[in-house]
Amino acid sequence: MPDSPQHDRDSFELGGIDGDPPVRSLTFDTDEGTYVAEFDSDDVSPSVAVISVVTKITGQSAADLRPLHHVVDPDALNRIVRHRPSGPSRNERIVEFTYQGLTIQLSSGGVIEVSLPRSGNTG
DSSP states (O other), rough: OOOOOSSEEEEOOOOOOOGOOSSSEEEEEETTTTEEEEETTSSOOHHHHHHHHHHHHHHHOOSSSHHHHHHGGGHHHHHHHOOOOOOOOOOEEEEEEEETTTTEEEEEEEEEEEOOOOOOOOO
C-alpha cells in the first residue's frame, strides 16, 4: 500500500502525563493497523495509561481530548483491569470501548491495543 505509514512495528518514545512515564512501550503494526502499548497497573492507573497512549497516537494534548468519563467510568475501568483473580482460574479481563474514534482494548495483563479506523469509514 503506497499510502501506508513508513514504519513497521516502530517504537515510540513515550513521555507521560505530567512527566511520569505511564507506559513502557508503544509499537505500531502496519499489517494489523494496531498500536500496542504495555503498562504496569501497579505503577499507573489503566485510565491514565489509555489517555497517555491516545495522546501519543493522535498528537493531541490530554486537555484537548474528550473527557474519558464521557465514554467509560474511569474508576470502574481501573477496578476491572487491576483486579487480579486468585485461585486456579486466573482469567485475563479485557475491556473494549471506542474513544476519540479509536477502538481501545485494555487487558488486565497490562496491554492496551488501539485499532485505527478502517479506511473508508467516515463515522
